[in-house]
Amino acid sequence: MAEIVPNFSSSVKLKYVKLGYQYLVNHILTFFLIPIMLGLLLELLRLGPEEILLFWNSLYFELVQVLCSSFLVIFIASVYFKSKPRSIYLVDFSCSKAPVSCRAPFSMFMEHSRLIHKGNTKSVDFQMRILERSGLGEETCVPPAMHYIPPTPTTEAARDEAEAMIFSAIDSLMEKTRIRPKDIDILIVNCSLFSPTPSLSAMVVKQVQAEK
Known part of the structure; x- marks a missing residue:
């Protein structure tokens, strides 16, 4: 008899479990240091001023101990600040707008679909149902x-499309932010759909260098 695996997704939202685990990993040092600091603080509050002074005077510090302690403190502080997630800020953004000639209203799309899939009414009906539920508008390009x-849909056509969209967005963004290459x-x-060789990053770098 096959073992029935419980459906954890119905009882626990795995999304929040993942977020909680990520938060724990990013702040692991904080969770370790807070109990230690609280313990030291409670111990100091329990002792009186005279006991604290007596304990301080009883300590015998050597140069090696001081250096090792300083190194340990610096190391822990460095690891803590390095492990903290760095803030990422969106300074500005720019979108590329396709020309009006690329607009594809529903009527034109379905007319092309009927011409391409001539005699295949099931395929045309299926595309129509998908189009109605897709959320696309009449201004879709x-x-x-x-x-x-x-x-x-050739590789050259895809590269031309990428160049037109990417370069227009980059030019607009650099003009708004006044950032130099x-x-x-x-x-x-x-x-997600087009990954040529040379890469799109190389294409952008080459174009920017040519414009200097």
């Missing part, structure tokens, strides 16, 4: 390659 009958240390370009 598609790449120029998708306006052909039949569509021509040499002031940028890290460039991240992410595209």
Whole structure:
């Protein structure tokens, strides 16, 4: 008889478990240091001023002990500040707007679909149902390659589309922020559907260097 695995997703929201675990890992040193500091504070409050002074005078500090203690404090502080999550700020942003010629209203999309899938009414009906539930509007744009009958989704067309969208957004962003290309240390370009070689990051760097 097969063992029935309990469905934990119905009783525990794994999303919050993951967030809690991530928070614990990011602040692990804080959780360790707080009980230690509280214990020392309670012990100092329990002792009187005379006992604290007597305890201080009874300590015998050597140079090696002082150096080791200082190194330990500096090491713990360094690890603590290095492990803290760094703040990331969005200074500004810019979006690329496609030209009006790329607009694809529902009527045009369905007309192209009927011409491409001529005789296949099931496929056309399926696309119509998906289109109605997708949340897309009449101002939705598609790449120029998708306006052909039949569509021509080639690598060159995809690269031309990427260049048009990325470069226009970068130019607009640099104009708004007045940032010079040499002031940028890290460039991240992410595209889920198109990953050419050379990469999109290399394409952007080459274009920016050519414009200098």
